[in-house]
Amino acid sequence: MKVQSFLLNWVIYKFNIMKLIFLGNGGGRWVTITQRLRTCGFRIHANSNIHIDPGPGTLVSLKRYGVSAMKTDAVLVSHCHPDHYNDAEVMIEAMTKGMTRNRGFFGGSMSVLKGVQNLGPAISNYHKSKLNQLTLLQPGKTLTIADLKVKGLKTKHSDPSCVGLKFYLEDGIVTYTADTEYFEGIEKEYSNSKVIIFNVMRPKSDKIPWHLCVDDAIKITKKVKPELAILHHFGMKMIGVEKTEALRMEKTTGIKTITSQEGLQVFLKNKKIEV
Numbered sequence: 535m536k537v538q539s540f541l542l543n544w545v546i547y548k549f550n551i552m553k554l555i556f557l558g559n560g561g562g563r564w565v566t567i568t569q570r571l572r573t574c575g576f577r578i579h580a581n582s583n584i585h586i587d588p589g590p591g592t593l594v595s596l597k598r599y600g601v602s603a604m605k606t607d608a609v610l611v612s613h614c615h616p617d618h619y620n621d622a623e624v625m626i627e628a629m630t631k632g633m634t635r636n637r638g639f640f641g642g643s644m645s646v647l648k649g650v651q652n653l654g655p656a657i658s659n660y661h662k663s664k665l666n667q668l669t670l671l672q673p674g675k676t677l678t679i680a681d682l683k684v685k686g687l688k689t690k691h692s693d694p695s696c697v698g699l700k701f702y703l704e705d706g707i708v709t710y711t712a713d714t715e716y717f718e719g720i721e722k723e724y725s726n727s728k729v730i731i732f733n734v735m736r737p738k739s740d741k742i743p744w745h746l747c748v749d750d751a752i753k754i755t756k757k758v759k760p761e762l763a764i765l766h767h768f769g770m771k772m773i774g775v776e777k778t779e780a781l782r783m784e785k786t787t788g789i790k791t792i793t794s795q796e797g798l799q800v801f802l803k804n805k806k807i808e809v
Contacts, residue, residue: 561589561733575618582680587610587612588618589620612643612697614695627661638664639669673689673698683701685699687723737779762809
């Protein structure tokens with residue numbers, strides 16, 4: 535497994551292939567508590583290895599899929615809810631080789647880094663002390679991880695500092711909505727996306743405050759027209775209907791739509807998407 539992982543990482547680096555790895559597809563309070571679905575976020579492997587929203591169970595899932603946490607170069611946390619930040623500090627410990635080296639990039643929302651209202655902070659000063667770079671994620675703010683441009687996007691969530699993310703990869707833009715409800719102008723945030731990762735808590739038009747439902751994702755997809763839509767971050771009511779909902783969305787929009795099944799890998803190479 536280690537040899538295969540090393541060879542795959544070498545191929546990705548050598549031939550400039552971008553890979554998305556989904557370690558879990560659960561989200562929300564009850565899925566997190568029960569672990570009906572894993573809540574470990576996802577990774578982007580390109581010239582740098584980036585982990586986004588490492589929720590509970592991240593290290594266990596990384597080991598399960600033969601990915602070394604210590605090979606992580608950056609961790610990004612969209613907001614200060616446990617299903618998104620829970621394993622962030624231990625991921626910092628992995629990046630810094632057990633807090634023995636100054637290494638790694640960490641980006642977090644205001645709530646994650648400093649605290650907002652009754653949320654956070656989620657990262658101790660001790661863990662911040664060994665990072666090479668610590669950056670505040672904000673809507674409209676652009677940052678660079680190695681040679682990768684990342685832009686913060688507006689959201690509407692119960693954590694008012696929550697930030698979506700737009701990754702400007704060589705083979706196209708990958709957008710992560712993070713947790714947000716639908717709002718006027720949301721499509722503009724996701725413009726020109728090749729891939730959109732939608733955090734959808736519930737199926738059809740079953741809305742709850744602060745989150746997208748599948749019908750919201752359909753509405754956005756019709757306007758933005760990405761090449762691939764990925765449904766992610768499922769609440770309890772999505773369990774068992776996620777594939778049916780993805781098929782319905784694909785038929786309605788004409789855009790290829792898949793679910794972020796645990797262990798899913800998506801490759802971008804030469805402007806093409808391979809699932």
